[in-house]
Amino acid sequence: MIELENFKGKLSETGQRALSLAIEESQKRGQNYLGTEHLFLALAEVEKSLLFEVMTELRVDPTIIIHALNQHLSISNVYSGEEMKILPNTKNIFKQALDDVHRSGRKVIETTDLLMAIFQDTHAMSAKILRSLGVEPSILVEKITHRVRTREEKGEEFKKKYELPPIIGREAEISWYQ
Numbered sequence: 001m002i003e004l005e006n007f008k009g010k011l012s013e014t015g016q017r018a019l020s021l022a023i024e025e026s027q028k029r030g031q032n033y034l035g036t037e038h039l040f041l042a043l044a045e046v047e048k049s050l051l052f053e054v055m056t057e058l059r060v061d062p063t064i065i066i067h068a069l070n071q072h073l074s075i076s077n078v079y080s081g082e083e084m085k086i087l088p089n090t091k092n093i094f095k096q097a098l099d100d101v102h103r104s105g106r107k108v109i110e111t112t113d114l115l116m117a118i119f120q121d122t123h124a125m126s127a128k129i130l131r132s133l134g135v136e137p138s139i140l141v142e143k144i145t146h147r148v149r150t151r152e153e154k155g156e157e158f159k160k161k162y163e164l165p166p167i168i169g170r171e172a173e174i175s176w177y178q
Contacts, residue, residue, distance in 0.1 A: 007094045012108045018042045033085040040126040054143045093117045
């Protein structure tokens with residue numbers, strides 16, 4: 001786990017939750033390694049509604065991908081080392097997400113950053129499964145990006161709408177209430 005310690009402090013609260021769920025998923029299976037499949041299954045749980053919306057829009061049933069990943073993991077090689085091993089692809093997912101975060105001027109890796117990084121990795125089993133269903137992973141990444149931006153814009157609008165109006169130049173109005 002030492003390999004991911006550099007990223008742990010840069011994960012949002014939900015990102016840390018997804019990482020914990022991914023580790024639990026691996027341990028539950030007795031695999032003791034962290035693969036992109038474990039991470040995707042955890043992200044699918046944490047970002048269930050977003051993933052469902054985007055996949056439905058692309059006419060893909062997300063349970064098909066989850067089922068295929070579960071099948072893949074059930075026949076996957078089992079790492080029997082003492083310490084949790086982080087696979088190179090998984091390390092690359094975290095690096096890619098962190099690079100994307102820095103490029104966008106943010107400081108924290110969100111679960112959506114990890115999800116998009118998985119689908120940007122052509123070797124990730126999730127991306128391969130999606131491609132086998134007739135959807136290019138880059139299209140999914142675009143849809144997720146669009147949803148995240150829309151979510152952020154709505155959050156900003158809500159914040160502006162409900163934050164307190166400025167008080168400068170409104171002394172007469174304010175004194176009337178006192």
